[in-house]
Amino acid sequence: MSQVKQNDTVKVHYTGKLTDGQVFDSSVERGEPIEFTMGEGQLIPGFENGLIDMKVNEKKTINISKEEAYGEPREELIQEVPKSQLPEEIKPEVGMGLVSKSPDGQEMNLVVKEVKDESIVVDGNHPLAGKDLVFDLEVVEIK
Numbered sequence: 001m002s003q004v005k006q007n008d009t010v011k012v013h014y015t016g017k018l019t020d021g022q023v024f025d026s027s028v029e030r031g032e033p034i035e036f037t038m039g040e041g042q043l044i045p046g047f048e049n050g051l052i053d054m055k056v057n058e059k060k061t062i063n064i065s066k067e068e069a070y071g072e073p074r075e076e077l078i079q080e081v082p083k084s085q086l087p088e089e090i091k092p093e094v095g096m097g098l099v100s101k102s103p104d105g106q107e108m109n110l111v112v113k114e115v116k117d118e119s120i121v122v123d124g125n126h127p128l129a130g131k132d133l134v135f136d137l138e139v140v141e142i143k
Helices: 045-051
Strands: 009-018 023-026 036-037 061-065 080-082 097-101 107-115 117-121 135-141
Touching: 009 045, 045 061, 080 097
Parallel strands: none
Antiparallel strands: 009 023, 009 036, 009 135, 061 135, 080 117, 097 107, 107 117
């Protein structure tokens, strides 16, 4: 019986939760496992590390510290933007998601944290930055 190792392509069902049990993502709900190649950096380090040595049909729960997940929130990713820079049709509200494009075409997802009279405060940190995570894993296939 083979075990998951670096460079394997694996299919995995997972349920991601916060430490309080709140589910934030689940392949089980969607009915399709995710498929990726180990070691290519497509997923957070703690997720891949938790899969090492698992066998097909094996299930386990792993705890991932914020350092092995999305890291600490970074202050430089929180910025104040004049409302005059927003497209006219956008009426910003707290919690609203926005996408910003850099001059080189890179897209960045932002969340509105605060709305002021003349500006808004946006946060470009990953929504799970600063949080420890829990994943229920099941290896479906190892290629």
